[in-house]
Amino acid sequence: MKIDIGIKEKDRKKIADGLSHFLADSYTLYLKTHNFHWNVTGPMFNTLHTMFETQYTEQWTALDEIAERIRALGFNAPGSYAQFVKLSSIKEEPGVPEAPEWKEMVRQLVVGNEAVCRTARGVLKTADEASDDPSVDLLTQRLQTHEKYAWMLRSLLE
Template sequence: MSKTKTKPDKSKTTPAASPAPGSSAPAIDIGISGGDRKKIAEGLAAFLSDAFTLYLKTHNFHWNVTGPMFNALHVMFETQYTEQWTALDDVAERIRALGFNAPGSYQEFIRLSSIPEEPGLSDAADWREMVRQLVVGNEAVCRTARKVLKGADDAGDDPTVDLMTQRLQTHEKYAWMLRSLLQ
C-alpha cells in the first residue's frame, strides 16, 4: 500500500465561485448566467405581483360575497385564496434562490402588477361581477406565467419552468371553473 497521496483531477471539478462583495458567501453559480437569472427574477416579480393582487381580490370577495350563491362562492373563494397564499411563498422563494429580493410592499405589487387595482365593490355589487373579475384576474396571471415560463425555458431554468407550469395549470383551472358559473 502506497503512502503517496493522489491529487484530485482538477479538470473534472468546478472552481469555487468568488465571494460576493462584502460577503463570505460564494457567488451564485447554478448554471444560469447572472443576466438570465436577473431577467427570470424580474419576470417572477411581475408574476408574484399579479398573483398577490389576485390573491387579495379573491380573499376580499370571500369576505364580501352576498346573495343566493353566497355559500358556494364563499367556499370556492376560500379554497382558491388558501392555495394561492401557499403558492406566493414558493414564487418568492424561487426569486431568492436566483439571488434577488422578492417584492414585498403594496407599492411594489401595484407597480409591477398587470391587474388593475379595483377598490372594494359596493354593497350592492352582484356576485357575477366578482366572478367576472376573478376570471379576468386568473387569465392575467396565466399570461404573465407564460412570459416567465418562456424566458426560464430559454435559459434552462427547469425549476422555474416547473413552477410556472404548475401555476398555469392551477390558474387556467380556476378561470374555467369561475367562467362556468357565468355561462
C-alpha cells in the same frame, strides 16, 4: 458569495424580474379573491364563499414558493403593496363602500386568473430559454391551477 447554479446572471435577473411581475399579479389576485370571499352576497353565497376560500388559501401558499424562487435566483422578492401595484397587470378592487355583486366578482376573478396565466407564460418562455427547470416547473404548475380556476369561475357565468 457568487451564485454558480448553471444559469448566467443576466438570465437569472431576467427570470427574477419576470417572476416579480408574476408574484405581483398572483398577490393582487390573492387579495382580490380574499376580499370577495369576505364580501360576497346573493343566491350564490355558499358556493362562492367556499370556492373563494379554497382558491385564496391555495394561492397564499403559492406566493411563498414564487418569492422563494426569486430568492434562489439571487434577487430580492418584492414585498410591499406599493411594489405590487407598480408591478401587477391586475387592477385592485377598492371594495369600499360597496363590493360588486357576485357575477361581477366572478367576472373579475376570471379576468385576474387569465392575467396571471399570461404573465406566467411570458416568464416561462424566458426560464425555458435559460434552462431554468425549477422556474419552468413552478410556472407550469401555477398555469395549470389558474387555468382551472378561470374555467371553473367562467362556468358560473355561462
